[in-house]
Amino acid sequence: MAVKQQMIIFRVGAEEFAVDILMVKEVVMMREITPVPETALYVEGVMNLRGILVPVVDLRKRLRARRLAHSVDQRILIAGLDGKLIGLIVDGTSEVVRISRDMIEPAPEIIRELEADYVAGIINLNERFITLMDLERALTSEVSNELEHVMAALGSTATPAERVQAG
Numbered sequence: 001m002a003v004k005q006q007m008i009i010f011r012v013g014a015e016e017f018a019v020d021i022l023m024v025k026e027v028v029m030m031r032e033i034t035p036v037p038e039t040a041l042y043v044e045g046v047m048n049l050r051g052i053l054v055p056v057v058d059l060r061k062r063l064r065a066r067r068l069a070h071s072v073d074q075r076i077l078i079a080g081l082d083g084k085l086i087g088l089i090v091d092g093t094s095e096v097v098r099i100s101r102d103m104i105e106p107a108p109e110i111i112r113e114l115e116a117d118y119v120a121g122i123i124n125l126n127e128r129f130i131t132l133m134d135l136e137r138a139l140t141s142e143v144s145n146e147l148e149h150v151m152a153a154l155g156s157t158a159t160p161a162e163r164v165q166a167g
Contacts, residue, residue: 004098007123009130010077010090013065016130017090018097018123023135025078025085027093040146047087056087057148062138063118079135086139086147093163099123106133 001051007018008027017119033056035045040083046053059065073092078085104121111119121148123130139147 004100006096006098007132008077008093008096010075010093011073012059012063012090015065016094016128017026017133018099018130019077019079019133019135021096023081025080028075028076028078028087030076030089033087036150039150043146043150044089046150049085052085053151054078054085054087055150056089056090057139057147059138060089075077081135081139097125099125101118110153141150 006021008021008024009016009018013019026053031047033045033047036043039045042057042059042135044056047056048054066073071091075090077088077093079088080086103125105122105124107116107119109120118134119131119139120134123133125130
């Protein structure tokens with residue numbers, strides 16, 4: 001029997017993406033995000049999540065996807081990456097699915113040529129094609145450095161409680 005892993009499916013623009021559910025700590029409704037001056041365009045700012053400041057990235061801007069009007073479907077995926085929490089604004093989440101390795105096809109050559117190395121493959125879910133995203137690659141060291149800059153600018157470093165929650 002093939003080992004199955006759970007993926008959460010979300011939308012950015014018209015495109016559907018999936019990430020391993022183990023990377024996502026929770027999905028929250030859109031909420032107030034405090035802008036931080038002099039940050040990259042894709043950094044929306046920071047939000048308060050039960051007393052913890054979490055930097056927030058707009059995946060639409062990061063992936064250079066077409067801008068959609070704000071919608072009630074927008075969500076923030078709270079992801080754990082390198083022991084830190086990061087909020088990712090997406091245009092909506094749809095479902096959690098179980099997939100097996102044989103459902104993942106390699107990324108087309110053109111994807112690699114476009115340097116979209118965050119694409120780990122394409123999931124064929126009953127002829128519904130979903131881009132499997134490698135969050136660590138999507139949030140390259142450039143993005144991680146930018147988020148560290150944001151948190152440093154706010155004078156906030158992770159407390160032991162935040163590290164436990166993120167890990």
